[in-house]
Amino acid sequence: MNRIPTPSLIAYLIGVAILSCLGTPAAFAATVTATITDDAGRPLADAVVMLAPEPGTPMPAPxxxxxxxxxxxxxxxxxxxxxxxxxxxxxxxxxxxxxxxxxxxxxxxxxxxxxxxxxxxxxxxxxxxxxxxxxxxxxxxxxxxxxxxxxxxPWAIVTDAQGRAILPELPAGQFVATVWHARLRPRSEPVTRQIALTAANASLAVSLSVLPPRRPRGHDY
Amino acid sequence: MRRIFILLAVLCAAVRPVAAQDITINGLADFRLIAPPSDTSHLEGGYGKFRWGDGRGSPVIPDLAALALRVAATVTPDLRIVAQFRYDPKQKTALDMLEAYVRYRPVSTSNWRWSVRGGAFFPPVSLENSGVGWTPEWTLTPSAINSWVGEELRVIGAEGTLEWRGEVDRFEFVAAAFGVNDGAGESIDDYGWTLNDRAIGLFDHIRTPNPGGPPTYNYQFRQLDHAVGWYAGVNWERPDLGRISFLRYDNGADPSAHDDYEFGWRTSFWSLGWSTEIGPVTILAQGLTGTTSIAPSPSFVSRTDFWSYFVLAGIERGTWRFAVRFDQFATSETSPSPPPRSDEHGIAGTAAATWSPLKWLSLTGEVAAIDSARSQRALIGKAPHTTAVQAQLALRLRF
CATH class of the missing domain: 2.60.40.420 (Cupredoxins -  blue copper proteins)
Structure with missing residues (x-):
C-alpha cells in the first residue's frame, strides 16, 4: 500500500524544487585551466596562479x-x-x-x-x-x-612542467587572476587578468616576461 | 713551504672531530686524446702556450688530464672544511693539494651575512673554474687569465666576506691578507700568457724556459720577506644584470728579497669580470691588467706589465653544451737585460662542445688556436710570430 505524503514532506519537496530552479553559488562548480608561458611561448613551470573575487563581489570562500x-x-x-x-x-x-x-x-x-x-x-x-x-x-x-x-x-596553485594549472570547484562570478614567478624581472609586479566564470570550464592564458634561468655561479666554498 | 705544512697540520687537527659529521666527496677522472701543437709546452721547458706539446710533433697522444677529488666536511652547520686533491705523475709529488681551507659562516636571517675562511685557496678571480679540480665549466681549457691564476696564484692566509642581500641587489665585500706567494709573477714574465688547464698544486713548481739546458723551476709558494699580501674587492649581483666582480690584488712581495731559489716578484693587478644570461646564452667576460717586478739590486729593476681579457658565450641544449671564447693578451717588459725581452701579444680562439648523456659521464671536444708573437722565441731559433692549434677529446667521469 502506498503512503500518502504528509503536508510537511510536501512543503520540503517544494522548497527543494524552488532552490534548484533559482540555483545557488554552491551548486555551480567551474574549473579554470591556466596556461602560463614565457615571452617566447614556452611553458613556464613553477608559476603561481591565484584567483580572488573582484573587490566588492560577495563570494563564499572555500x-x-x-x-x-x-x-x-x-x-x-x-x-x-x-x-x-x-x-x-x-x-x-x-x-x-x-x-x-x-x-x-x-x-x-x-x-x-x-x-x-x-x-x-x-x-x-x-x-x-x-x-x-x-x-x-x-x-x-x-x-x-x-x-x-x-x-x-582563496584559490591558488603552482603550474606543472607544461606550464599548466587546474583550479577546480570555483563558484560563478567575476575574478581577478594574478600570476607570479620567481624569475619575474626585478621590481615588476605580478601579472593580473580579469576572468568571468559563467560556464563550467574556463581557460586562462598568460604570457610572462621572465629572466633566463639563473645558472649557479661558482661552487659552494 | 714549512708554513704550508703547519697550515696542513692545523687543518688535519680540525678535521679530526668531523669523523661522524657530514662529508661530501666529489671526484673527476678526465681522460684525453690530444692533437698537440708542434712547439714544446711551457710545462716542458719550452715557449709553447698550450699544456701539451713535446716539440716532436706527435700526431695524437692519450693522457690522463685529471684525477681529482673535492672533499667537503660540514663540521658544524656554520663551519666547513674543503680540500681539493689531484693525482698527476707529472707533478713534483704525484698526489698534490690544490686548496684546503676552513670556512666559518654563521647563518643570518638579516640582510647582512659575514664569513671568514682561512687556509690555502684560489683568489676569487675566476668566472670559469667551478668544477672539481678547479676545472672550467664551459671548456676544457680556461682563458689566458684563469690559466695564469691557476698556474701562479694561491691565497695562503685568511679572507673575510661581508654580504648585503637586498630584495633585488646583492653586494659582497671581500678582503684578504696572505703570504707565501712571493714567487707569483715570475712565470708570466718567463713565458707569458698561456692556455693551460693544469693548475699548480701547492707542493709543485713550474718549469721555466731553458732550451737545451737542464730543467729549471719557478717556486711560486715561497715567503721571502715579512710583508703581507692583500686583496680587496666587491661583487654586485642582480637578476637582470648578472654579476659584476671587481678586485684589486697585491702580493706585497719585496722585489729586493730573494733566496737560493726565488726572487720576490711584486705582483699586483686589477680584475673586472661580468657574468650574465642573455636569453639562453651565458656570457662571461673578464679583463685583468697588472704588473710584476723584481729589483735584486738597485741597478737592476725589471718590470713586466701584463693585460688580458676574454669573452665567452655558452649555451645548453638538452644534453649538449656549446661554448666559444675569444682571448687577447699582451706583456711588456722594461729591464736592463739585453733583448730579447718578455714582450708578447696575441689572440686566441676556443670552441668546445660537450655531450653529457648521463649525470656522471660527459664527452667534450675542444679546439683552441693561439696566434701570438713573443720576442724570446728567438732564443730557440724561431720567429717571434707563431700560430698554434691544440685539439682535444675528453672523456670525463664524475661522482
Whole structure:
C-alpha cells in the first residue's frame, strides 16, 4: 500500500524544487585551466596562479583551503618542489631526505627563520602569516633555492612542467587572476587578468616576461 | 713551504672531530686524446702556450688530464672544511693539494651575512673554474687569465666576506691578507700568457724556459720577506644584470728579497669580470691588467706589465653544451737585460662542445688556436710570430 505524503514532506519537496530552479553559488562548480608561458611561448613551470573575487563581489570562500599546508623536501641537495603556495597563516613542513645536514633559512622580510635539519628529519610546521614571496636557502649549500609564495587569495596553485594549472570547484562570478614567478624581472609586479566564470570550464592564458634561468655561479666554498 | 705544512697540520687537527659529521666527496677522472701543437709546452721547458706539446710533433697522444677529488666536511652547520686533491705523475709529488681551507659562516636571517675562511685557496678571480679540480665549466681549457691564476696564484692566509642581500641587489665585500706567494709573477714574465688547464698544486713548481739546458723551476709558494699580501674587492649581483666582480690584488712581495731559489716578484693587478644570461646564452667576460717586478739590486729593476681579457658565450641544449671564447693578451717588459725581452701579444680562439648523456659521464671536444708573437722565441731559433692549434677529446667521469 502506498503512503500518502504528509503536508510537511510536501512543503520540503517544494522548497527543494524552488532552490534548484533559482540555483545557488554552491551548486555551480567551474574549473579554470591556466596556461602560463614565457615571452617566447614556452611553458613556464613553477608559476603561481591565484584567483580572488573582484573587490566588492560577495563570494563564499572555500570551506577548507587546499593551500593551507605544503611540504618541501630536500633531496640530492635540491629543494623539491622549488615553489609552493600557501594561504596567509598557512604552514610549510621541511623534510630532509638527504644523508647530510641542511641549514634551511630565510631572510625575507615576510618571514625570517632558520633551522638545522639532520638527515631524515622532518620539521615542525613553519607558519607564514604575511603575504609575499619568501626565498628559502640552505646556509651550507648556496645552490639550493626554493620559494614559498604566501597569498590571501582563496584559490591558488603552482603550474606543472607544461606550464599548466587546474583550479577546480570555483563558484560563478567575476575574478581577478594574478600570476607570479620567481624569475619575474626585478621590481615588476605580478601579472593580473580579469576572468568571468559563467560556464563550467574556463581557460586562462598568460604570457610572462621572465629572466633566463639563473645558472649557479661558482661552487659552494 | 714549512708554513704550508703547519697550515696542513692545523687543518688535519680540525678535521679530526668531523669523523661522524657530514662529508661530501666529489671526484673527476678526465681522460684525453690530444692533437698537440708542434712547439714544446711551457710545462716542458719550452715557449709553447698550450699544456701539451713535446716539440716532436706527435700526431695524437692519450693522457690522463685529471684525477681529482673535492672533499667537503660540514663540521658544524656554520663551519666547513674543503680540500681539493689531484693525482698527476707529472707533478713534483704525484698526489698534490690544490686548496684546503676552513670556512666559518654563521647563518643570518638579516640582510647582512659575514664569513671568514682561512687556509690555502684560489683568489676569487675566476668566472670559469667551478668544477672539481678547479676545472672550467664551459671548456676544457680556461682563458689566458684563469690559466695564469691557476698556474701562479694561491691565497695562503685568511679572507673575510661581508654580504648585503637586498630584495633585488646583492653586494659582497671581500678582503684578504696572505703570504707565501712571493714567487707569483715570475712565470708570466718567463713565458707569458698561456692556455693551460693544469693548475699548480701547492707542493709543485713550474718549469721555466731553458732550451737545451737542464730543467729549471719557478717556486711560486715561497715567503721571502715579512710583508703581507692583500686583496680587496666587491661583487654586485642582480637578476637582470648578472654579476659584476671587481678586485684589486697585491702580493706585497719585496722585489729586493730573494733566496737560493726565488726572487720576490711584486705582483699586483686589477680584475673586472661580468657574468650574465642573455636569453639562453651565458656570457662571461673578464679583463685583468697588472704588473710584476723584481729589483735584486738597485741597478737592476725589471718590470713586466701584463693585460688580458676574454669573452665567452655558452649555451645548453638538452644534453649538449656549446661554448666559444675569444682571448687577447699582451706583456711588456722594461729591464736592463739585453733583448730579447718578455714582450708578447696575441689572440686566441676556443670552441668546445660537450655531450653529457648521463649525470656522471660527459664527452667534450675542444679546439683552441693561439696566434701570438713573443720576442724570446728567438732564443730557440724561431720567429717571434707563431700560430698554434691544440685539439682535444675528453672523456670525463664524475661522482
Amino acid at each position: 570551506e577548507r583551503s587546499r593551500i593551507a599546508t605544503a611540504t618541501i623536501d630536500q633531496t640530492d641537495e635540491v629543494f623539491v618542489p622549488p615553489v609552493v603556495v600557501i594561504r596567509s597563516g598557512g604552514t610549510v613542513v621541511f623534510r630532509n631526505s638527504d644523508g647530510i645536514r641542511h641549514h634551511v633559512y630565510s631572510f625575507a622580510p615576510v618571514r625570517r627563520f632558520e633551522m638545522v635539519q639532520a638527515p631524515g628529519e622532518t620539521s615542525e610546521p613553519v607558519r607564514f602569516d604575511k603575504p609575499g614571496a619568501v626565498a628559502i636557502g640552505c646556509n651550507i649549500h648556496d645552490h639550493m633555492i626554493a620559494h614559498v609564495f604566501v597569498t590571501d587569495a
